Amino acid sequence: MASFFSRLKSGLSRSRDALSQLVPGGSVDALSEEEWLDIEDGLIMADCGGELAGELVHKARKRRGGSVQALKESMISMLPEVKAVNMPESGPFVLLVVGVNGTGKTTTIGKIATMFRQQGRSVLVGAADTFRAAAVEQLAVWVERAGAEMVRQHEGADPAAVAFDTIQRGVARNYDVVIIDTAGRVQTDRGLMDELAKVRRVITKAYPEAPHEVWQVVDGGTGQNAVMQVDKFREVAGTSGLVVTKLDGSGKGGIVLQLSHRFGLPIRYVGVGESLEDLMAFDGEAFVTSLLPEQPE
Structure with a gap:
């Protein structure tokens, strides 16, 4: 099985290749103003966002050492500390999973259920995405494969009722x-977001x-x-952590840094492919190292 680092490196090839053309080697002192501007542009194009790109360049310029190493240190320093998952001392650990359609939410839930089962934990999944029969069927396949159990109702059933029944069981x-799975919400639809608040x-x-x-669950290729x-x-559901998917060559890795920095939320997992092993616990240093081009000796 390929290592965490090598799979990340392959998944982040798009951003790294673009940055390679703009991030030169050598010492920080040797870089010109124009080269630093190129670096900042490269970070923006990698979906770091203008504000964060400027801040990273500012911090990197004040550090000693090679430019790539300085950027790496600046990136790692701004990532929020990843705290342990809030597991209760007794009773079930309840995880609510949210996100818009197309992010890979259903598949991600199946993979997380499988991970917990591999740890020897009993898992119950509530299929509260009742508006899409295909989503429930897809989730059912993953749940069965994981050796977990599932609570489901008829298509169009009240999602809050499914969530309630799941918790009770x-x-x-x-x-x-x-x-608890939830229907893919469009964040601009007030009615759907109100329903999500009701589920919570x-x-x-x-x-x-x-x-x-x-x-x-967030699609790493959707940018801003x-x-x-x-x-x-976060406002409606009280998001406590992020899972960034589709960093498989199509997504730009800088969005991970921007989300972490802007919201102070831990990245719990990143997805770089479709298979189970392609959903990986987030490692900030390995991620940053995979995002940046290799520094010349």
Whole structure:
């Protein structure tokens, strides 16, 4: 199996190749004003965003050593500390998963369920994306493959009712992990977002400590739209962590840095492909090293 670093490096090839043409080697002192401007432009094109790109360049210019190393240190220093997942001392760990359609949310839930099962934990998944029969069927395949259980109702059923039933069963039968899927929401649709807020309220009423975590799945290739999505979902659902998918050559890796910096949210996982092993726990230093071009000796 390829290493975490090598799979990340392959997935981030698009951004790294673009940066390679703009980020020169050599010492920081040797770089001209024009070269620093090129570096800043390269970071913006890698989806770091203008504000963060400027801040990274400013910090890198004040550091000693090679330019790539200085950028690397600046990037790593601005990533928020990744705290341990908020696992309860007793009762099930309840995870609410949110995100818009097309981000890979359903597949990601299946992979997370599989990971928990591989740890020996019992897992119950609530299929509250009741508006898309295909999503429920896809999730059912993953749940069965993982050896987990699933709560589902008829197409068009009330998502909050599915969430409530799932929590009740999870608590009554002493499951270790309860994962609630939600319908893909367009963050600009007030009605749909209100319904998501309702799902969260019902979960808390069913189990006052829950949800322990709210993870949003974000497509790494959607650029600034991902920023708007996280901003809105955090307001409505109380997002506590991010899963950034599709960093498989099509996505630009800088969006990971921008989201982390702007919202102070931990990146829990990144996805660089379709298979189970392609959803990987986030390692900030390895990610930054994979994003930047190799520094000449």
